[in-house]
Every structure is written in structure tokens, then in C-alpha cells.
Amino acid sequence: MAADIVENEEVVKGAQQEPQLPEDKPEPPRELLADALRKDASHPVFSKGFSPTLCLELGGAADGDSLLEQAALTTRPVCFLSRSHAFRMNDHSSLAVLSDRINCFLPRLLNKVDVLLLSPDSNDQNAIILPFISRLLAPKGRYYVLLSAEDKPVELCRQMGKKGLVSREVISKQCGHGETFSVFCFTHKNK
Structure with a gap:
């Protein structure tokens, strides 16, 4: 009789357990960066009086998708159109340029870049572009x-501060196996 009770309790416990759902697929860091761009674009303090004309995205996905284009199109009502058509309809242009360095563009870009984006696929290029950021913006x-x-954001913020830039965290999220990613925005200090 006691064996029957123990056996029945085990059956009841097994029946009460909910099936294990697979872990949520972690949001790719690339999508987190796109979310940060959208969030920043809709923030009244930062969108007031800011109408970017020159945007530069370094790195990117192998399929050629641009985070800047994704963010721009999802904040506009024409997102059902193709990207290039949507940009034309909104009187904007988008041009992809393949280059392994920014050096060839430096003279023409100095103090002209309104939005500079380093795609997470190319964080190793951060060290290459770091010395130029304050002059490009x-x-x-x-x-x-x-x-x-791992990227030591506090150290990077200090380095950028020495170059006359201030930082703020736009968005932060825990992705995947407990690793936290943050998107930082650097701007010139107000004079």
C-alpha cells in the first residue's frame, strides 16, 4: 500500500510538471543596435533640431543589410517599399561603399558625419577608427x-572623454548566455 502511494505521488508530480520550453533565442546584438537607433530617433530631446544628412556605417552584415536603413525605414510610413525606393521617396540617398579602411574618405568627411555607426560585426575595427571619431563627427x-x-566600456568612455566626446548609454540588454550588451552614443561636449 505504501509503495502504491509513493508510486502515485511520483506520477502526480510528473503530470504536474510543465513541459520545458526552449530558451528564448537571444536577440542578436545587431538588432539591439538597430533598436537603440530607433529609440534615439524618437526621443524628443535628441531628435529636436537634429536632421542628419551624412550617415556612415562601418562594417555590416554579409548580406549588405544596413542598420541605418533599417532604423530609418521603420520610423517612416513607407517601410513597405524597397529600401532604395523608400530613400528616394523621402528625398534621401543611400550608397554602399566597400572599403577596408576609412582613411581614403577622411579628408572629405572631417567634421561632416552626423551619424557614425560601428556595426557589431566589426567591433575589432573600433581600435582603428577610435583616433578619428572626434574629427569625423x-x-x-x-x-x-x-x-x-569584455569591450571595457568604462575605459572607452574615458578615452573618448579625452578626445572631447561625452557618452551616454542608449540601451542595454542581457542576451544569450547572460552576457549584457550596451549601446553607447558619443557626442561632442557642449561648448
Whole structure:
């Protein structure tokens, strides 16, 4: 009789357990950066009087998808159109340029870049572009970069501060196996 009770309790316990759902698929860091761009674009403090004309995205996905285009199109009512057509309809242009360095563009881009974006697929290029960021950004320009704790964001913020830039965390999220990613925006200090 006691064996029957124990056996029945085990059956009841097994029946009460809910099936294990697979873990949520972690949001790719690339999508977190796109979310940060959308969030920043809709923030009244930062969108007031800011109408970017020159946006530069370094890195990117192998399929050629642009985070800047994704963010721009999802904040506009014409997102059902193709990207190039949507940009034309909104009187904007988008041009993809393949280059392994920014050096060839530096003279023409100095103090003119309104939005500079370093795609998470190319964080290793951060060290290459770091010395140029403050010179590339227009007076109201913004530099967005996605960082993990491994990337030492506090150290990067200090380095950028020495170059006359201030930082703020736009968005932060725990992705995947407990790793937290944050998107930082760097701008020139107000004079």
C-alpha cells in the first residue's frame, strides 16, 4: 500500500510538471543596435533640431543589410517599399561603399558625419577608427557603438572623454548566455 502511494505521488508530480520550453533565442546584438537607433530617433530631446544628412556605417552584415536603413525605414510610413525606393521617396540617398579602411574618405568627411555607426560585426575595427571619431563627427554628430563588458566600456568612455566626446548609454540588454550588451552614443561636449 505504501509503495502504491509513493508510486502515485511520483506520477502526480510528473503530470504536474510543465513541459520545458526552449530558451528564448537571444536577440542578436545587431538588432539591439538597430533598436537603440530607433529609440534615439524618437526621443524628443535628441531628435529636436537634429536632421542628419551624412550617415556612415562601418562594417555590416554579409548580406549588405544596413542598420541605418533599417532604423530609418521603420520610423517612416513607407517601410513597405524597397529600401532604395523608400530613400528616394523621402528625398534621401543611400550608397554602399566597400572599403577596408576609412582613411581614403577622411579628408572629405572631417567634421561632416552626423551619424557614425560601428556595426557589431566589426567591433575589432573600433581600435582603428577610435583616433578619428572626434574629427569625423559634425558638431551635433553622434557615434553609436555596441559594447559588451569584455569591450571595457568604462575605459572607452574615458578615452573618448579625452578626445572631447561625452557618452551616454542608449540601451542595454542581457542576451544569450547572460552576457549584457550596451549601446553607447558619443557626442561632442557642449561648448
